[in-house]
Amino acid sequence: MTSMKYLFVNCSKNKNGVTSDLGKTVFEGIHYNPLHLVDYSIKQIDQQNDERVDQFREVFNQFEEADVILIGTPVYWSSMSGYLKTFIDRFSEVTDVNLEGKEVCLIIQGTAPEDAIPFIEHVIKHLCRRFDMKYKGLLQNKEDAKQLNKILKRQ
Template identity: 65%
Template sequence: MQYKQNGVTSDWGKTVFKGIESNQLHLADYNIKQINQEKEKRTAYLKEVFSLFKESDVTLIGTPVYWLSMTGYLKTFINRFTDVIDEI
């Protein structure tokens, strides 16, 4: 599935951090699946994402809205958070 890395949500984040050094992370670039993924592989991706969060002073989470809800990428990320909460 294609997604827009430079869409409206991305532009909004760039506007919020205009003039401030920042990095954007796109959850769709990580292989965090909803089901049928071995825990070791799943947590490896989550640990990578959360290590970037830990290095940040500020974290802004943005998502396009589809059918009045967040994207599946963000929902899965939030659901999987409990897999690594004790390790971060």
């Protein structure tokens, strides 16, 4: 029996902020791989060149290896973080991969994020449909994170 591989993609500029704390709560007592996009250089679509390192594939490989993916973003200017937007834009380069069946959950947090939630969630749902992944829902607070932790521990 193979064990599930869990990945937390923290799309905040802050590796120890609220988004990260919620991810840690979700995976409390569960082995997971934390991936902080701020630690990687992912260039804008069609701006990769030889002078600068681009680590999109390195990050995407971790995404591809996971069974359950938790994507966390704070709300910046009524939208997802630029780190997440750039990462999603680059998915146009990976049309030959199989992500079927991967479970994706989303953290959206920030001060009054209500206006941003429908747009961000729409983008993630679209990404999941396009790559045959299963969108499992949205978390916004510590209670939501604790509930998901209980569910994951039962799997």
